[in-house]
Amino acid sequence: MDVAIIGIGLHRFGRSPDMSGMQQGASAVRAALADAGLSWADMQFAYGGSQDGGNADALVNELGLTGLQFTNIWNGCATGGSSLHAAYSAIKSGEYDVGVVVGFDKHPRGAFNPQPKEWGLDEWYGETGLMLTTQFFALKTQRYMYDHGITEDALIRVSEKAFTNGSLTPTAWRQQALSYEEIANSAMVSDPLRKYMFCSPAEGGAALIICNADKAHQYCSNPLFLKAAAVRTRHYGSFEVFAPSQAMEVADAPTVTASKAAFEQAGIGPEDVDVMQLQDTDSGTEIMHMAENGFCEHGEQEKLLLEGATGIHGRLPINTDGGCLANGEPVGASGLRQVYEVCVQLRGEGGARQVPNKPKVGYTHVYGAPGISGVNIITK
Amino acid sequence: MSNQVPIHEGLFTWPAAKPQLLGSRCNQCAEATFPAQPDCRSCGSRETTIVELGDRGILWTWTIQTFMPKQPYRSDETPETFRPYGVGYVEMPGGVRVETRLQANSPDQLQIGMAMQLDIIPFRTDENGDQKMTFSFSAAQGA
Structure with missing residues (x-):
């Protein structure tokens, strides 16, 4: 049985000072329902997640107490990927025909401050200043550059592309393009990563209406198909965040393992993908994720970025809406924002940021602590 | 003179003439981990032994923490007195890479592959006036 995506909704990322995280989640659900031409009462199930916005199932207070099955999902920054995987399985199993996946968040300003106990670590690890995601991504990027001959030029070009794409995306938080020099001269935060190479915690909501593909045409004329959803955790020896x-x-x-599993499910390979979203909490991770997802060899990124291959008009259009760098990262919503954008591109509704030549296959990848990846493959 | 106490028991041998980092090694698959733990993350065995991981190693990767972290970071510093610090993974002769603070705090002092040595240093003063001691690494002196 195939799984279809028949409705997509976004509550603008960035700051919504007059709205709670929960209200931004409800706003995204309403937008997705309107897009599908359905009502909340039609939803048979829901999966949702949020880090700082409250329990997702409390959304029923805003949307209606209809008695549906509503399960909360929490898997760090990979929450969106995990929620969508749960919904995918619910449809695949034949138990349900139509439901919703939602993510939302509202984070305080500044870097995240995870607590050691919640990650199975002792207090000293946080107390002595070793427990920062920014630090980990810098450490991993530093070693990756050394092993694979990547230079700062590549890091700058990822950010330059992200903010250019953000400037073409009406729903993006950061809509101002930044020059190569502005990025190169921005303050060093954690060597080798500078200020404009990091995304920031933000606010926003995203929702998708998922249904049994056999019934998709009852609801809409332009369904997309979720060909694969895979979530994997770390193996012994992989270099991951929060590891003493x-x-x-x-x-x-x-x-790597989530990506391989997803390609196997979908029966296609990286060469078949026309538009992709790769987790870019910083410019170093986008570079590493290009190779980890199978879109290039390790070390090849330097040349691809120099050639502009990852831009909207390149042969590997990555993060066409500016990704996390330009949209910020409301943790619960971020992975679903990726899917939303890929659906916009496959529908041909990308406007100024539309990938040319009618893309048919989209790919999304989200990564979260302490080493979780979720990959989705979506087709026309 | 204030009392000195380790920030957490079991991370290193101290006080000692030549303090060593402590970890655990699996009796089944021989993989080492830091800090010591009763189960093996590699093979799932529940038989591990506490071992000394050494006091010298090679820098595997590094960064500089330039801004003062929020809680749970807990030092004696204020935003005004905060000094950037290095962070790295050091490859230990005991067969594991350990994440650690580095004494060096500018990029020109750090290079992947450089030899490092363990230092046990005061980190902060607790509510009883005791100095909490933690581990850190600096460029190795001599052979």
Whole structure:
């Protein structure tokens, strides 16, 4: 049985000072329902997640107490990928025909401050200043650059592309393009990553209406198909966030295994993908995720970025809406924002940021602590 | 002179003439981990032994923490007195890479592959006036 996406909704990312995180989630659900031409009462199930916005199932207070099955999902920054995977399985199993996946958040300003106990670690690890996601991504990027001959030029070009795409995206938080020099001269935050190479925690909501593909045409004329949804955790030896030590032998990241599983489910390969979203909490991780997801060899990114291959008109259009760098990262919503954008592109509704030549296959990848990856493949 | 106490028991041998980092090694698959834990993350065995991981190693990767972290970071510093610090993973002879603070705090002092040595240093003063000691690494001196 195939799974279809028949409605997509977004509550603008950035700051919505007059709205709670929950209200931004409800706003996204209403937009997705309107897009599908359905009502909340039609929803048979829901999966939702939020880090700081409250329990997702409390959304029924805003949307209506209809008695549906509503399950909360929490998997760090990979929450969106995990929620969508749960919905995918619910349809695949034949138990339900139509439901909603929603994510939302509203984070305080500044970097995240995870607590050691919640990640199975002792207090000293946080107390002595080792428990920062920014630090980890810098450490991983530093080693990756050393191993694969990537230079700062590549890091700058990822950010330059992200903010250019953001400037073409009406729903993006950061809509101002930044020059190569502005990025290159921005303050060093954690070597080798500078201020304009990091995304920021933000606010927003995203929702998708998912249904049994056999019934999709009852609801809409332009369904898209969720061909694969895979979530994987880390293997022993993969270099992951919040790790006081690492094994000597480095194993493949969970992204590699999730990506392979998703391609296998869909029966296609990386060469078949026309438009993609790769988790870019910073410019270093986008570079590493290009290779971990199978879109290039390790080290090849330097040349691809120099050629502009990852831009909207390139052969590997990555993060066409500006990704996390230009949209910020409301953790619960971010993975679903990726799927939303890929659906916009496949529908041909991208406007100024539309990928040319009618893309048919889209790909999304989200990564979260302490080493979780979720990959989705969506087709026309 | 204030009392000195380790920030957490079991991370390193101290006080000692030559303090060593402590970890655990699996009796089944021989993989080492830091800090010591009763189960093995590699093979799932529940038989591990506490071992010394060494006091010297090679820098595997590094960064500089330039802004003062929010809680749970807890030092004696204020935003005004905060000094950037280095963070890295050091490859230990005991067969594991350990995440650690680095004494060096500018990029020109750090290079992947450089030899490092363990230092046990005061980190902060607790509510009883005791100095909490933690582990850190600096460029190795001599052979």
